Amino acid sequence: MxxxxxxxxxxxxxxxxxxxxxxxxxxxxxxxxxxxxxxxxxxxxxxxxxxxxxLLPKILQTNRSGIVAVVVGGFYNPYFAMTLEAFSLALTAAGRQMLLVRVDSDRVLDGVVDQLAGYRVDAVVSALALTSQDAADQLAKLRIPIVTLNSDLAGDWIRSVSSDNFAAGEAAARLLHARGGTRFGFVAGPADSPAQVAREAGFAQGLASLGLPPAVRAGGGYDYASGEAAARALFAGPERPDAVFCANDLAAFGVIDTLREAFDLKVPDDVLVVGYDNLDMAAWAPYRLTSFDQDVEALVEAAMALLSVEAGATCVARTVPSQLVERESTRRR
Amino acid sequence: MxxxxxxxxxxxxxxxxxxxxxxxxxxxxxxxxxxxxxxxxxxxxxxxxxxxxxLLPKILQTNRSGIVAVVVGGFYNPYFAMTLEAFSLALTAAGRQMLLVRVDSDRVLDGVVDQLAGYRVDAVVSALALTSQDAADQLAKLRIPIVTLNSDLAGDWIRSVSSDNFAAGEAAARLLHARGGTRFGFVAGPADSPAQVAREAGFAQGLASLGLPPAVRAGGGYDYASGEAAARALFAGPERPDAVFCANDLAAFGVIDTLREAFDLKVPDDVLVVGYDNLDMAAWAPYRLTSFDQDVEALVEAAMALLSVEAGATCVARTVPSQLVERESTRRR
DNA sequence: CTGGCGAGTGAATAGCTATGCACGCATTCG
DNA sequence: CGAATGCGTGCATAGCTATTCACTCGCCAG
The missing domain is CATH 1.10.260.40 (lambda repressor-like DNA-binding domains)
Incomplete structure (x- = not known):
């Protein structure tokens, strides 16, 4: 029937x-x-x-679907939610649709590329650094523009938007020094994240240019558990840091909670802490975390602009400054 | 060129x-x-x-695109992130793609329905209760199956999946009573959320069947700020509750932080608190919140099953039990 | 009165793939 | 050796819309 x-x-x-x-x-x-x-x-x-x-016949003729694929690697980090939210609004405003693709690794993306090409998506936005050069090249061969966020890929069809991670690292160093920090710690994100690398390099550079000793290092992930583990490692010895810069907020929360629970240390009285991303939670009472706001609006705006850029254009990379939001966790001692 | x-x-x-x-x-x-x-x-x-x-010519002939539209109203609540994550995995596993549609209100959905129909999406999943009966009827006329989560819509082309909100409310009442609560408070979610209504009704029923006095009520939102405001309202008077059930975790966090900051009350020593959703954060040190796990996996599995059901089928509504996860916030006094 | 013009309409077509149908060829069986 | 079977291939077509082209008709100006 x-x-x-x-x-x-x-x-x-x-x-x-x-x-x-x-x-x-x-x-x-x-x-x-x-x-x-x-x-x-x-x-x-x-x-x-x-x-x-x-709509399909039109797409069939023009090869323009009005669909933008957004590739993410997971949603555990509320930062992705913020980005998705902003992207979603921007795409809707531009009359386009968002095809959300979640991948575990590059290999899976490879498998999905065929489908994306088959649907004739207009562009791909990779909210993660997990798009490999290989996958990017593959998309380039299909002439599908790709915009990556906080990555360092390069190629004809690749545009990238980054927040100014290096400058933020420097600023964190200056701030922690100004607030009375003397022994510095850095809680790292995953090694394969260009953002993590730039933040760490900026932090190191900032400390060096102030004539301060380099930071002790721990960590290796963007999640809460990584922060916990890093705190345990950093504060196990006798020479405890008194100022810590964390590669992102989620890790910072893990650090703060561990300092309190396992080491009976107070923030900011015993340890100053700075994070990155300025999640909603950073403003919550238990944390009141000083953090860097990536200005997701500007990030997305830049990405949208790059989406419509022709191939071979000159301006294919943009950097968006991130803004320091200071809270209780770096109150002067 | x-x-x-x-x-x-x-x-x-x-x-x-x-x-x-x-x-x-x-x-x-x-x-x-x-x-x-x-x-x-x-x-x-x-x-x-x-x-x-x-892929387009095939779609053109069969009218089956392999695309499922997921409608959400925002991402501020990490619960949506969990749901999206699970859906994304399930859809990918089924070889389908997810078109993510973010809407502010029904009116906007109406505008988007044309596009969804134009792309010949196979089905619509509404992760929010914000899909109105009107919009649902419109989709039904287009013969696009719609699966709603935690809503109470009805119609030929509508299937719905809910977590057992009423039973959870009852369980919350029993638990708070068993742990020593005597004066009960309820922090409500938005009035137009069927889930909120069912949770509150279940809680009331649970208290009543134990012969306990009804709960004092405050709140009206699913976010952190609503929890803060609700706590201020509930604890302003002399007759303070000593056991609070919150419509979701996010509000519970706001309640807990406000109890500590503004009223110098301890959880669970002075007040027992139960939430709903079992977010990752519920396990974090400052909260250790007892909560109900919606079993997102099961929820999504049920939704996926309903997606492929023929029109006019008998089983168009499913209820998934939610599981109590007890933590520190309801330790016996 | 006639040429021209503009508005409005219908016919035809491009765009790309999957699939039913028919055909050719080789192999096998009686 | 003839017939039948089956495999592999090519041809033709459906599916739906936007757009171009050609056509008609009414109207105005010369």
Missing amino acids: SGNWRPPSSTDVARAAGVSQSAVSRAFTPGARIAEATRAKVMAAAEALGYRPN | SGNWRPPSSTDVARAAGVSQSAVSRAFTPGARIAEATRAKVMAAAEALGYRPN
Whole structure:
């Protein structure tokens, strides 16, 4: 009964309205030349049949689907939620749709590339640094523009947007020094994250240019558990840091909780802590964490601009400054 | 130069390989009748040209795109992130793609429905209760199945999956009573959320069947700030509750922080607190919040099953039990 | 009165793939 | 040796819309 049902086509509407298929198409095309009376007839018939124009034939001809694929590696970090939210709003405002692709690793992305190409997505946004050069090259061969966030890929069809991780690292060093820190610690994110590398390098550079000793290092992940583990490692010995810069907020929360629970240390009285991302939670009472706001709005705006750039354009990389938001966790001692 | 470039078609590959277009199609169709030698020739040519089969013509004929639209109202609540994560995995495993649609209100969904229909999405999953009956009816007219989570819509093309909110409310009442609570408080979510209503009703029923006085009520949102405000309201008077059930974890965090900061009350020593959703954060040191795990896996599995159900089927609503995870915040006094 | 013009309409077509149908060829069986 | 079977291939077509082209008709200006 409903097995072979198919949605009404423009031809069906045309038959019902007693006009040609072209007329129906024109009725739904803004600015097309059509008499008001005809348009009204068509609209009435369309309404009665529940007709919605099929977008696929247009896509088939133009190879422009209006769909942007957003590739993420998981949602455990609320930072991705912020980014997705902003992207979603921007894409909707631009009249485009978001195809969300979650991948565990490059290998899986490879498998999905075929599908993305098959759907003729207009572009790919990689919210993660996990898109490998290999996968990027593959997309480039298909002439699908790719915008990466906080990565360091390069290529003809690759544009990238980064927050100014290096400068933020420097700023963190200056801030911790100004607030009375003397022995510095750094809680690292995953080694394969360019953002992590830049933040660490900036922090080291900042300490060096102030004539301060380098930071003790621990960690290796962007999640809460990594922060816990890093804190245990950093504060196990006798020479405990009194100022810690964490590669992101989630790790910072783990650090703070561990300092309190396992070492009975107070923030900021015993240890100053700075994070990165400025999650909503950073403002919550147990943390009141000083952090760097990536200015997701600006990041996404830049990414959207790069999406529409032609291939071979000159400006293919943008850096968005991140803003320091100081809270209780770096109150001067 | 690159303005009129178009991706290679099966015809291009056929020409390059010296075979017919049909042969190319068959080479990419598993189980099709084709000689191994021919397949090899085709694959070599396809590789050289960077050919990927265009999925659109198939969709055009079958009206099945393999795309499922997921409608959400925002990402501020990490619970949505959990749900998205699980859905994403399930859809990928089923070889389908996820079109993520973020809407502010029903009105916006109405506007997007045309597009969804135009792309011939196979189904719509509404992760929010914000899909109105009106929008649902509209989708039904288009014969697009819709699966709603924790909502109470009804109709021919609507299936729904809910966690057992009522039972959880009852369980919360029993638990708080068993742990020594005597004066009960309820921190409500938004009034238009069926989940909120069911949780509150279950809690009330639970208290009543134990012969306990009804709970004092405050709140009206699922976010942290609502929890803060609710706590201020509940604990302003002289008759302070000593056991609070919150409609979700995020609000519970706001409650706990406010109890500590503004009222100098300890959890669980002075007040027992129970939340709902079992976010990752519920396990963190400052909270150690007793909560109900919605079993997102099961929820999504049920939703996936309902996606493929035929219209007019009998089983169109499922309830998934949520599991109590007890932590420090309800330690017996 | 006629040529021209503009508005409105219908017919035809491109865009790409999967698949049913028919055909050729080789192999096997009676 | 003839017939039948089955494999492999090519041809033709459906699916739906936007757009181009050609055509008609009414109207105005010369």
